[in-house]
Amino acid sequence: MALDFGKLEKLHIVAYRKPDYSLTSIAAPPFFALINPETYTYKYKIEFCDTQAPGTSGVNLKFNKMPPQEFNFDFLFDSTGVIQSIFPLALPVTEQLDIFRHSILQYQGDIHRPYYLKIHWGTLLFKGVLTAMDIEFKLFSPDGSPIRAIARCSFKGSIEENLRLALENRMSPDITHQRIMKKSDRLPLMVKDIYDDQRHYIDVARFNNLDSFRRIADGTEIKLPPVQ
Structure with a gap:
C-alpha cells in the first residue's frame, strides 16, 4: 500500500x-x-531553590x-x-x-x-x-x-x-525493580544504573540467592530491592 x-x-x-x-x-x-x-x-x-546565605559568594542550586x-x-x-x-x-x-x-x-x-x-x-x-x-x-x-x-x-x-x-518512580532506588538478565548484562552495572552506586551488587546477589554475581544464567530474573 x-x-x-x-x-x-x-x-x-x-x-x-x-x-x-x-x-x-x-x-x-x-x-x-x-x-x-x-x-x-x-x-x-x-x-531550583537558590536561597543564599549572607556573606557567601555562591550557592549550590x-x-x-x-x-x-x-x-x-x-x-x-x-x-x-x-x-x-x-x-x-x-x-x-x-x-x-x-x-x-x-x-x-x-x-x-x-x-x-x-x-x-x-x-x-x-x-x-x-x-x-x-x-x-x-x-x-x-x-x-x-x-x-x-x-x-x-x-x-x-x-x-x-x-x-x-x-x-509511575514515570517519577520507574528509576527510583526507593522501590523494588525487576530485571531479566541478558548475556550482555553485568550485575554491578545493572546495580549502578538503579542505585547510582555499584557497591550494592553483593547485597543484590545475596538477596536473589545467587551463587556468583559473575556467572548469572541468561533469562534469570533479578530483583533489586529498595535501598535501606
Whole structure:
C-alpha cells in the first residue's frame, strides 16, 4: 500500500471529560483548525531553590520542581469567503469563536472544570489544558462585524496522577525493580544504573540467592530491592 505523503493533515483538538484521555471520555467531535499554524512553541522550565546565605559568594542550586510544559499557537477564524470554512454553514466569526470557546475553554458543569485537551498534528501530540486565550480581530465588514480573527492560545501540560507517579518512580532506588538478565548484562552495572552506586551488587546477589554475581544464567530474573 503506497503512502500518500501529499495529504494535508489539519491540526485538531479533542476534548475529554477525564484526565486519562480515554475514548469513553471524549466530550465532543474534534475541532479542526481552519489553517494549520505556521509555528508553534514549546516551553520547558526547571525550578531550583537558590536561597543564599549572607556573606557567601555562591550557592549550590537544589532541585525544586519541573512545572508543566507550556505550548502556544494561534488559531485563525475567517468568514470572508476567501478561505474554505471548516463549518458546514458559513458562520459569522463571532459564532465560530463561541463554538471554539465552548469546546475548549468554557467551564463544564458536569465535571466542574473545563475539558482536558489533546492536540494532534503530524508528529505533535500534546495533552493539557487551555490556560489563556487572547482574541485579536483583524478584518471587519462595512457594518463593523468582524470577519477575521486570531485566537492566541496558551496551554499547559496535564498528566494523570497515576501515570505521573509511575514515570517519577520507574528509576527510583526507593522501590523494588525487576530485571531479566541478558548475556550482555553485568550485575554491578545493572546495580549502578538503579542505585547510582555499584557497591550494592553483593547485597543484590545475596538477596536473589545467587551463587556468583559473575556467572548469572541468561533469562534469570533479578530483583533489586529498595535501598535501606
